Amino acid sequence: MGLTKTEQYSKMQNELAVILKALGHPARIAIVEYLLKVDQCICNDLVEELPLSQSTISQHLLELKQAGIIQGTIEGNSKCYCLQKQNLAKVMKFVSKCVSSLSLDKIKCC
Amino acid sequence: MGLTKTEQYSKMQNELAVILKALGHPARIAIVEYLLKVDQCICNDLVEELPLSQSTISQHLLELKQAGIIQGTIEGNSKCYCLQKQNLAKVMKFVSKCVSSLSLDKIKCC
DNA sequence: ATTTATTATCGTAATATTGCAATATACAAA
DNA sequence: TTTGTATATTGCAATATTACGATAATAAAT
Numbered sequence: 001m002g003l004t005k006t007e008q009y010s011k012m013q014n015e016l017a018v019i020l021k022a023l024g025h026p027a028r029i030a031i032v033e034y035l036l037k038v039d040q041c042i043c044n045d046l047v048e049e050l051p052l053s054q055s056t057i058s059q060h061l062l063e064l065k066q067a068g069i070i071q072g073t074i075e076g077n078s079k080c081y082c083l084q085k086q087n088l089a090k091v092m093k094f095v096s097k098c099v100s101s102l103s104l105d106k107i108k109c110c
Numbered sequence: 111m112g113l114t115k116t117e118q119y120s121k122m123q124n125e126l127a128v129i130l131k132a133l134g135h136p137a138r139i140a141i142v143e144y145l146l147k148v149d150q151c152i153c154n155d156l157v158e159e160l161p162l163s164q165s166t167i168s169q170h171l172l173e174l175k176q177a178g179i180i181q182g183t184i185e186g187n188s189k190c191y192c193l194q195k196q197n198l199a200k201v202m203k204f205v206s207k208c209v210s211s212l213s214l215d216k217i218k219c220c
Numbered sequence: 221a222t223t224t225a226t227t228a229t230c231g232t233a234a235t236a237t238t239g240c241a242a243t244a245t246a247c248a249a250a
Numbered sequence: 251t252t253t254g255t256a257t258a259t260t261g262c263a264a265t266a267t268t269a270c271g272a273t274a275a276t277a278a279a280t
Contacts, residue, residue, distance in 0.1 A: 003235060004268065008161040009136035013143070017136040024131025025238085026119035029204075033123070036211055040220055043257060051118040056239050058258055073220040077247040078256050080220035085212040092209045094139075095202045101146055102195040110150055110183040110190035113265060114238065135268085153227060166269050168228060187277035188226050 016094055019087050022067035027052060028060050032083065035070065040082040042075075126204055129197050132177035137162060138170050142193065145180065150192040152185075 006014055022028060027050060034049055035041065043061060047054050061081060064070045068087040072079045116124055132138060137160060144159055145151065153171060157164050171191060174180045178197040182189045 004135065004137075005161060006136065009140060013136040013139045017134050017139050019134075020130050020139075021134025024127050024129075024134045026114065026116065026123045026127040027238095029123045029127050029130075030119060032208065036208060044255085047256095051115060052238095053240055054257075055241075055259080059238085062258085071220070074246095075220060076256090079258095082219035083208065083212055085209065088205055088208045088212065091201075092205045095198060095205060098142065098146060098193065098198045099195065099202045102193055102198065109192035110181070110185060137268095154225080162268095163270055164227075165229080165271075169268085172228085184276095186226090187224095189228095 016090060019067050019069065019091055022063050022069055023091070025060070027057075028064055031057075031060060031064065032069065035081065035083050040080050042078045042080060044078070126200060129177050129179065129201055132173050132179055133201070135170070137167075138174055141167075141170060141174060142179065145191065145193050150190050152188045152190060154188070 009017075023032070030050055031046060034046065038045070043054070043058060046057050046061075050057060052060075061070065061072065065072055065081075068084055070081050071084045072081045074080075119127075133142070140160055141156060144156065148155070153164070153168055156167050156171075160167060162170075171180065171182065175182055175191075178194055180191050181194045182191045184190075
Protein backbone atom coordinates (compact mmCIF):
# COMPACT_ATOMS: atom_id res chain seq x y z
CA MET A 1 0.00 0.00 0.00
CA GLY A 2 1.96 2.98 1.25
CA LEU A 3 -0.91 5.34 0.53
CA THR A 4 -2.62 7.45 3.17
CA LYS A 5 -6.40 7.02 2.98
CA THR A 6 -6.99 10.74 2.70
CA GLU A 7 -10.60 10.55 1.61
CA GLN A 8 -11.58 8.82 4.82
CA TYR A 9 -10.85 11.78 7.05
CA SER A 10 -12.36 15.22 7.47
CA LYS A 11 -11.09 18.23 5.54
CA MET A 12 -9.80 19.78 8.74
CA GLN A 13 -7.95 16.63 9.74
CA ASN A 14 -6.25 16.44 6.37
CA GLU A 15 -5.35 20.11 6.30
CA LEU A 16 -3.89 19.99 9.77
CA ALA A 17 -1.92 16.88 8.90
CA VAL A 18 -0.40 18.53 5.85
CA ILE A 19 0.70 21.56 7.85
CA LEU A 20 2.08 19.54 10.74
CA LYS A 21 3.86 17.15 8.41
CA ALA A 22 5.47 20.07 6.62
CA LEU A 23 6.73 21.31 9.97
CA GLY A 24 7.87 17.82 10.93
CA HIS A 25 11.44 18.05 9.68
CA PRO A 26 14.37 19.70 11.49
CA ALA A 27 15.50 21.57 8.38
CA ARG A 28 12.06 23.07 7.92
CA ILE A 29 11.85 23.94 11.61
CA ALA A 30 15.20 25.65 11.18
CA ILE A 31 13.89 27.59 8.20
CA VAL A 32 10.85 28.78 10.15
CA GLU A 33 13.00 29.78 13.11
CA TYR A 34 15.36 31.65 10.82
CA LEU A 35 12.43 33.49 9.28
CA LEU A 36 11.23 34.43 12.75
CA LYS A 37 14.63 35.97 13.37
CA VAL A 38 15.20 37.83 10.14
CA ASP A 39 11.59 38.46 9.03
CA GLN A 40 12.31 37.65 5.41
CA CYS A 41 15.05 36.08 3.36
CA ILE A 42 16.02 34.57 0.03
CA CYS A 43 16.88 30.97 -0.67
CA ASN A 44 20.58 31.68 -0.80
CA ASP A 45 20.63 33.02 2.76
CA LEU A 46 19.46 29.60 3.87
CA VAL A 47 22.08 27.83 1.79
CA GLU A 48 24.67 29.60 3.93
CA GLU A 49 22.72 29.01 7.12
CA LEU A 50 21.88 25.32 6.77
CA PRO A 51 24.04 22.26 6.06
CA LEU A 52 22.15 21.40 2.89
CA SER A 53 22.60 21.91 -0.81
CA GLN A 54 20.75 24.59 -2.72
CA SER A 55 18.50 22.11 -4.47
CA THR A 56 17.50 20.44 -1.22
CA ILE A 57 16.67 23.76 0.42
CA SER A 58 14.65 24.78 -2.59
CA GLN A 59 12.59 21.64 -2.15
CA HIS A 60 12.03 22.27 1.56
CA LEU A 61 10.89 25.80 0.74
CA LEU A 62 8.46 24.42 -1.82
CA GLU A 63 7.01 22.04 0.75
CA LEU A 64 6.55 24.82 3.29
CA LYS A 65 4.96 26.97 0.63
CA GLN A 66 2.56 24.27 -0.53
CA ALA A 67 1.47 23.77 3.07
CA GLY A 68 0.83 27.50 3.31
CA ILE A 69 3.38 28.09 6.04
CA ILE A 70 5.46 30.51 4.04
CA GLN A 71 4.89 32.64 1.01
CA GLY A 72 7.38 33.58 -1.66
CA THR A 73 7.18 36.51 -3.98
CA ILE A 74 9.47 37.24 -6.88
CA GLU A 75 11.67 40.22 -6.31
CA GLY A 76 14.05 41.01 -9.14
CA ASN A 77 16.04 37.91 -9.92
CA SER A 78 15.59 36.38 -6.51
CA LYS A 79 12.59 35.35 -4.42
CA CYS A 80 11.61 36.76 -1.08
CA TYR A 81 10.26 34.30 1.48
CA CYS A 82 8.40 35.05 4.67
CA LEU A 83 6.03 33.42 7.13
CA GLN A 84 2.29 33.25 6.62
CA LYS A 85 0.01 33.71 9.58
CA GLN A 86 -3.10 31.85 8.57
CA ASN A 87 -1.98 28.25 8.71
CA LEU A 88 0.22 28.60 11.72
CA ALA A 89 -2.87 29.89 13.47
CA LYS A 90 -4.66 26.65 12.54
CA VAL A 91 -2.03 24.58 14.28
CA MET A 92 -2.10 26.95 17.21
CA LYS A 93 -5.82 26.46 17.57
CA PHE A 94 -5.55 22.69 17.45
CA VAL A 95 -2.69 22.40 19.88
CA SER A 96 -4.12 24.91 22.30
CA LYS A 97 -7.34 22.91 22.31
CA CYS A 98 -5.31 19.86 23.26
CA VAL A 99 -3.21 21.56 25.88
CA SER A 100 -5.98 23.57 27.49
CA SER A 101 -8.18 20.55 28.04
CA LEU A 102 -5.19 18.79 29.51
CA SER A 103 -4.09 21.57 31.80
CA LEU A 104 -7.57 21.86 33.20
CA ASP A 105 -7.06 18.36 34.58
CA LYS A 106 -10.40 17.42 33.15
CA ILE A 107 -8.94 14.31 31.66
CA LYS A 108 -9.07 11.04 33.48
CA CYS A 109 -5.93 9.27 32.46
CA CYS A 110 -4.36 5.91 33.12
CA MET B 111 20.39 9.44 0.28
CA GLY B 112 17.02 9.49 2.01
CA LEU B 113 18.47 10.10 5.46
CA THR B 114 17.70 13.20 7.50
CA LYS B 115 20.91 14.83 8.77
CA THR B 116 19.76 14.80 12.36
CA GLU B 117 23.14 15.54 13.91
CA GLN B 118 23.31 18.88 12.12
CA TYR B 119 20.40 20.42 13.98
CA SER B 120 19.81 21.45 17.56
CA LYS B 121 18.23 19.09 20.09
CA MET B 122 15.16 21.27 20.27
CA GLN B 123 14.76 21.36 16.50
CA ASN B 124 14.95 17.58 16.29
CA GLU B 125 12.57 17.03 19.19
CA LEU B 126 10.02 19.41 17.76
CA ALA B 127 10.31 17.79 14.35
CA VAL B 128 9.64 14.34 15.81
CA ILE B 129 6.52 15.54 17.62
CA LEU B 130 5.18 17.49 14.66
CA LYS B 131 5.90 14.65 12.28
CA ALA B 132 4.02 12.26 14.54
CA LEU B 133 1.04 14.61 14.42
CA GLY B 134 1.39 14.98 10.66
CA HIS B 135 -0.95 12.21 9.61
CA PRO B 136 -4.75 12.42 9.47
CA ALA B 137 -5.20 9.10 11.28
CA ARG B 138 -3.06 10.28 14.15
CA ILE B 139 -4.84 13.62 14.24
CA ALA B 140 -8.07 11.64 14.43
CA ILE B 141 -6.70 9.57 17.30
CA VAL B 142 -5.70 12.69 19.24
CA GLU B 143 -9.10 14.29 18.61
CA TYR B 144 -10.84 11.12 19.71
CA LEU B 145 -8.80 11.07 22.90
CA LEU B 146 -9.75 14.69 23.53
CA LYS B 147 -13.39 13.64 23.34
CA VAL B 148 -13.31 10.46 25.37
CA ASP B 149 -10.36 11.15 27.70
CA GLN B 150 -9.03 7.62 27.41
CA CYS B 151 -9.54 4.57 25.25
CA ILE B 152 -8.20 1.21 24.21
CA CYS B 153 -6.89 0.29 20.78
CA ASN B 154 -10.04 -1.58 19.89
CA ASP B 155 -12.19 1.53 20.33
CA LEU B 156 -10.16 3.13 17.58
CA VAL B 157 -10.50 0.11 15.33
CA GLU B 158 -14.25 0.76 15.36
CA GLU B 159 -13.78 4.50 15.00
CA LEU B 160 -11.25 4.66 12.18
CA PRO B 161 -11.18 3.10 8.70
CA LEU B 162 -7.99 1.17 9.39
CA SER B 163 -7.02 -2.31 10.40
CA GLN B 164 -6.06 -3.21 13.94
CA SER B 165 -2.41 -3.66 13.07
CA THR B 166 -2.20 -0.28 11.37
CA ILE B 167 -3.80 1.49 14.30
CA SER B 168 -1.45 -0.26 16.66
CA GLN B 169 1.46 1.17 14.69
CA HIS B 170 0.02 4.68 14.74
CA LEU B 171 -0.40 4.41 18.49
CA LEU B 172 3.21 3.31 18.82
CA GLU B 173 4.38 6.30 16.82
CA LEU B 174 2.36 8.71 18.94
CA LYS B 175 3.70 7.06 22.06
CA GLN B 176 7.32 7.21 20.92
CA ALA B 177 6.88 10.90 20.20
CA GLY B 178 5.54 11.33 23.73
CA ILE B 179 2.14 12.56 22.62
CA ILE B 180 0.23 9.77 24.29
CA GLN B 181 0.95 7.30 27.01
CA GLY B 182 -0.30 3.77 27.30
CA THR B 183 -0.52 1.71 30.44
CA ILE B 184 -1.41 -1.94 30.68
CA GLU B 185 -4.78 -2.55 32.22
CA GLY B 186 -5.83 -6.15 32.45
CA ASN B 187 -5.56 -7.74 29.06
CA SER B 188 -5.93 -4.46 27.20
CA LYS B 189 -4.03 -1.19 27.19
CA CYS B 190 -5.31 2.22 28.20
CA TYR B 191 -4.19 5.16 26.09
CA CYS B 192 -4.44 8.85 26.91
CA LEU B 193 -2.85 12.17 25.98
CA GLN B 194 0.32 13.47 27.52
CA LYS B 195 0.63 17.13 28.30
CA GLN B 196 4.37 17.75 28.14
CA ASN B 197 5.11 17.43 24.47
CA LEU B 198 1.95 19.05 23.24
CA ALA B 199 3.04 22.01 25.32
CA LYS B 200 6.33 22.09 23.41
CA VAL B 201 4.51 22.43 20.11
CA MET B 202 2.23 25.00 21.64
CA LYS B 203 5.20 27.07 22.71
CA PHE B 204 6.81 26.92 19.28
CA VAL B 205 3.69 27.73 17.32
CA SER B 206 2.60 30.49 19.67
CA LYS B 207 6.02 32.05 19.26
CA CYS B 208 5.47 32.01 15.50
CA VAL B 209 1.94 33.30 15.61
CA SER B 210 2.48 35.99 18.21
CA SER B 211 5.36 37.55 16.34
CA LEU B 212 3.23 37.50 13.24
CA SER B 213 0.12 38.96 14.77
CA LEU B 214 2.08 41.82 16.23
CA ASP B 215 2.76 42.89 12.65
CA LYS B 216 6.38 43.18 13.50
CA ILE B 217 7.35 41.27 10.43
CA LYS B 218 8.21 43.05 7.24
CA CYS B 219 7.07 40.71 4.53
CA CYS B 220 7.11 40.61 0.79
C1' DA C 221 -7.41 -26.45 29.78
C1' DT C 222 -9.69 -24.08 26.20
C1' DT C 223 -11.79 -20.30 24.38
C1' DT C 224 -12.20 -15.35 23.87
C1' DA C 225 -10.62 -10.65 23.70
C1' DT C 226 -7.03 -7.37 23.08
C1' DT C 227 -2.80 -5.89 21.45
C1' DA C 228 1.82 -6.33 19.32
C1' DT C 229 4.91 -8.00 15.83
C1' DC C 230 6.48 -9.87 11.41
C1' DG C 231 6.65 -10.02 6.56
C1' DT C 232 5.43 -7.91 2.44
C1' DA C 233 4.14 -4.50 -1.17
C1' DA C 234 3.37 0.11 -2.73
C1' DT C 235 4.48 4.64 -2.30
C1' DA C 236 6.81 8.77 -0.27
C1' DT C 237 10.69 11.27 1.49
C1' DT C 238 15.37 12.94 1.73
C1' DG C 239 19.34 14.55 -0.42
C1' DC C 240 22.63 15.52 -4.04
C1' DA C 241 24.69 16.64 -8.59
C1' DA C 242 23.67 18.29 -12.81
C1' DT C 243 21.08 20.98 -15.56
C1' DA C 244 17.66 24.46 -16.75
C1' DT C 245 15.47 28.87 -16.16
C1' DA C 246 15.13 33.82 -15.20
C1' DC C 247 16.74 38.17 -14.56
C1' DA C 248 20.25 41.83 -13.94
C1' DA C 249 24.44 43.94 -14.95
C1' DA C 250 28.60 44.64 -17.54
C1' DT D 251 25.38 39.57 -25.85
C1' DT D 252 27.79 37.53 -22.43
C1' DT D 253 28.50 36.93 -17.57
C1' DG D 254 26.97 36.44 -13.05
C1' DT D 255 23.45 35.58 -9.53
C1' DA D 256 19.47 33.21 -7.73
C1' DT D 257 16.25 29.69 -7.95
C1' DA D 258 13.81 25.64 -9.81
C1' DT D 259 13.68 21.15 -11.91
C1' DT D 260 15.17 16.56 -13.18
C1' DG D 261 17.11 12.12 -12.39
C1' DC D 262 18.85 9.10 -9.27
C1' DA D 263 19.85 6.28 -4.97
C1' DA D 264 18.98 5.28 -0.22
C1' DT D 265 15.82 5.08 3.21
C1' DA D 266 11.21 5.74 5.43
C1' DT D 267 6.28 5.45 5.64
C1' DT D 268 1.76 3.45 5.13
C1' DA D 269 -1.12 -0.35 5.22
C1' DC D 270 -2.55 -5.05 5.42
C1' DG D 271 -2.93 -10.05 6.55
C1' DA D 272 -1.16 -13.49 9.30
C1' DT D 273 0.67 -14.79 13.39
C1' DA D 274 2.14 -14.42 18.13
C1' DA D 275 1.56 -13.05 22.95
C1' DT D 276 -1.05 -12.05 27.01
C1' DA D 277 -4.66 -12.16 30.26
C1' DA D 278 -9.46 -12.93 31.38
C1' DA D 279 -13.44 -15.87 31.22
C1' DT D 280 -15.72 -20.23 30.55
